[in-house]
Amino acid sequence: MSKELTPPVPRLTVITLGVSDIRTSIAFYVALGFSRRLKATGEAVAFFDTGGPVLGLFPWDQLAADAKLADQPRPATFRGVTLAWNCATREEVDAVLAFAVGKGAALLKAAHETDYGGYSGYFADPDGHPWEVVVAPGIEVGNDRRVHLAE
Known part of the structure; x- marks a missing residue:
């Protein structure tokens, strides 16, 4: 008779770009x-507190090698992943988009009403990683900087 394994606790802890x-x-x-955070890593790797999962930055070629993936060709188009910056209001969405663009982000899509009753727009970081800036029904941003989902 085989012993049933207890499933591990699922968690998303770091998103590395x-x-x-x-x-x-x-x-x-x-x-x-x-x-x-962890500034002692210098420019080998960088970690940022986001209020939720940690955001990591790692040189593209080294990250590919670490994961045993090909470094080339690098996709110049959508990679199938977006990051999100949830906001409490439509005005905050507009402010975040303007702020990010002012800091060097590329505006991918201006803020607009969504078909699900929200309001969102997109910017890209210096490597083209897309970020959605959004306020959405059922998703509340708490004072703890975390999102709280309706049941």
Whole structure:
């Protein structure tokens, strides 16, 4: 008789982005207001407190090698992943988009009413990683900087 394994506790703890120029990317995320942690890593890797999962930055080629994936060709188009910056109001969405663009982000899509009753727009970081800036029904942003989902 086989012993049934207890499933591990699922958790998403770090989102690591492969970047072309870590110095530029560190400066960009600091300019957006994310708090850098573990600065002793220098420019080998960078970690930021986001109020939820940690955001990591790692040189693209080294991240690919670490995961045993090909570094080339790098996709120049959508990679099937977006990051989200949830907001409490439509005005906050507009302010975040303007702020990010002012810090060097590329505006991908201006803020607009969504078909699900929300309001969102998109910007891209220096490596083209897309961020949705959004206020959405059923998703509340708490004072703890975390999102709280309706049941």
